[in-house]
Amino acid sequence: MLLLSIDSSAGASAALIRDGEPLQVWHTEETTSHAEVLAPAVQRxxxxxxxxGEDLDGVVVGVGPGPFTGLRVGLALAHALAEAWGKPLQGICSxxxxxxxxxxxGIDGEFLVATDARRREVYWAQYVSDDAGSRxxxxxxxxxxxxxxxxxxxxxxxxxxxxDLRAAELGEDPSVWVPHAAELGQLATGALAGELHGVMCQPRPLYLRESDAQVPRQMRPGGAT
Structure with a gap:
């Protein structure tokens, strides 16, 4: 199984995953150049x-949560490539x-994943890890x-x-971690093989809050003229 995986929820990354193992990977921690660098990176x-693209079995994309502009770039690219190549597209929470x-x-028991949401907030989710993996x-x-x-x-x-947050005691510093497409591709491989459940979702952006950009009042239906 050969998958292309893309994520732009924090920085940007892309990976080719063959049978659950990374074949080629790329990432950048820049958060303002997704539109310029992501498509050429996939091409490389x-x-x-x-x-x-015709050799792929599918495309996987991180749906966030993440900032509006950056997240849209990865999702738009994934949709465009999947449509152009006629391949199935799957989403996974970044x-x-x-x-x-x-x-x-090696983490064990309950833990949190927390990423930068700006506005003095974090995007977060609670997981549990045991012999069966993380859920x-x-x-x-x-x-x-x-x-x-x-x-x-x-x-x-x-x-x-x-x-405010307590770092997990691991062999490396978890405070520098950001999502990566390679891990999303590995998860997708397991899900498509029937080994993981509840991982896949619709390839739609997971924003969690309203955009700062709003339609002016006078342009809304029934708004002032």
């Missing part, structure tokens, strides 16, 4: 692997990437870090709100 990944990474790093318990939500449960956490929210 395919060329480096010596495959074309926070699941960090849950998988935490499980692989979502509740979320995702957006809230102030001080309102989250007192559980060990991973994700960039730690770096921003160290006074």
């Amino acid at each position: 990944l395919l060329a480096q692997a010596g495959v074309t 926070l699941d990437s960090l849950a998988l990474r935490a499980t692989d790093a 979502l318990q509740r979320g995702p939500f957006v809230a102030a870090a001080s309102e989250l449960p007192d559980l060990p956490a991973v994700g960039a929210g730690l770096r921003l709100y160290a006074q």
